Amino acid sequence: MSSEISKVRSDGNLYPHQVDDSKLKEELDTLSYQVLRQAATERAFTGEYTDTETIGVYKCKACNAQLFRSETKFHSGCGWPSFYAPTDNKAIEYLEDRSLFPRVRTEVRCANCGSHLGHVFEGEGFDTPTDQRYCINSVAMILEEK
Numbered sequence: 001m002s003s004e005i006s007k008v009r010s011d012g013n014l015y016p017h018q019v020d021d022s023k024l025k026e027e028l029d030t031l032s033y034q035v036l037r038q039a040a041t042e043r044a045f046t047g048e049y050t051d052t053e054t055i056g057v058y059k060c061k062a063c064n065a066q067l068f069r070s071e072t073k074f075h076s077g078c079g080w081p082s083f084y085a086p087t088d089n090k091a092i093e094y095l096e097d098r099s100l101f102p103r104v105r106t107e108v109r110c111a112n113c114g115s116h117l118g119h120v121f122e123g124e125g126f127d128t129p130t131d132q133r134y135c136i137n138s139v140a141m142i143l144e145e146k
Contacts (some may be wrong), residue, residue: 005037005114010095017063017113024062032139036062036115038129039099039107044079047138051075054146058089058136065112067091067141069126078119080135084128092134108134115140 009015025033030101034040056080058068068083076082086092090111097107097119106121116134126133 003140005039005109005116009093009111009114010063015112015114017065019062019113019115028061029139032061035119035137039116041118042080042137042139047080049081049138049141049143050079052081052143054145055141056143058083058112058141058143060113060115060117061108061112061142062067062115062138063140065091066108066116067110068134068136074126076126076133076135078133081141082127083136084130084132084133084135092117092120108136117141
């Protein structure tokens, strides 16, 4: 597990929503906090939203920003909720992740508050419009049902 998430975006600007980490730590369960603010990962096939087909919008658990819509969710079999696109290109921040060196991954964070969400993978051959799989931790999101 890495250290606390920075308050500064990769472009050097502050995140629009500044998270009070001590307050968030009190409000959330331990795993949600560790994933969102310390870039941990929940175990595969344990997340609340892995297999759900409920229609709605998935929001960041730390700041309530809209991240993904159920229309872009698909079953990848990877053990985490999978989406082929965010709600908006500005909803997600992308960072190079070398934590599993020599493998290089692309970490995805909430562009509003900087919280860790998961990773995005490309070229895996899924029959989706983008050929991308946003592999997102259930505990990083809240589903607002329609």
